[in-house]
Amino acid sequence: MKVLSYPHPILKYKCKPIQKIDQGLRDIVAEMFQLMYDTQGVGLAANQVGLPYRLFVMNASGDREKKEEEYVFVNPIILKKNGKLKDNEGCLSFPGINADVIRPEFIDVESIALNGDVQHFQWAGRSARIVQHETDHLDGIGFIDRLSQTALLEIKEELEYMKMAFTSNQHRGFIPAETEIIREIKELERLRC
Numbered sequence: 677m678k679v680l681s682y683p684h685p686i687l688k689y690k691c692k693p694i695q696k697i698d699q700g701l702r703d704i705v706a707e708m709f710q711l712m713y714d715t716q717g718v719g720l721a722a723n724q725v726g727l728p729y730r731l732f733v734m735n736a737s738g739d740r741e742k743k744e745e746e747y748v749f750v751n752p753i754i755l756k757k758n759g760k761l762k763d764n765e766g767c768l769s770f771p772g773i774n775a776d777v778i779r780p781e782f783i784d785v786e787s788i789a790l791n792g793d794v795q796h797f798q799w800a801g802r803s804a805r806i807v808q809h810e811t812d813h814l815d816g817i818g819f820i821d822r823l824s825q826t827a828l829l830e831i832k833e834e835l836e837y838m839k840m841a842f843t844s845n846q847h848r849g850f851i852p853a854e855t856e857i858i859r860e861i862k863e864l865e866r867l868r869c
């Protein structure tokens with residue numbers, strides 16, 4: 677498992693709800709947490725690691741010792757949003773890029789826990805921001821899609837560079853071709869959606 681970078685097509689993919697929670701899924705979650713900590717993240721969505729499922733993990737502290745701050749969201753739905761807050765954001769799929777994003781400050785979220793129970797949370801501030809950023813990923817939306825035109829212009833060069841690097845890696849066979857990526861996505865969906 678590794679974090680896929682922009683402009684990998686799966687980051688634009690609208691993930692499907694998970695129909696089966698089993699040991700396999702719990703293993704995926706454990707691996708996602710490890711990878712998130714190893715890469716200094718505070719949240720990680722399944723499609724960022726190549727899995728087309730509505731699932732993400734979060735630990736707002738980013739500290740692997742603080743297990744009590746670990747949260748798993750299966751099939752999350754944001755029920756309510758309130759307020760407005762501008763803050764700086766980054767993303768593991770856009771290494772080295774940061775920008776200000778305006779998002780609602782308070783949210784109500786429903787999701788499924790790993791034991792199958794429906795869980796309902798209210799989040800504010802930083803955690804609310806992470807939950808929205810990750811839920812966006814599951815809808816194929818990156819944080820750059822939430823930027824003002826001015827902010828987007830400021831990172832334009834970095835994005836162009838990432839696109840060139842991606843194309844070059846694809847030509848050299850380090851990243852599969854688009855048709856192969858889609859075939860893999862469909863296969864993974866059949867297992868769990």
Ligand code: ZN
Binds near residue numbers: 809
């Ligand atoms: Zn992200």
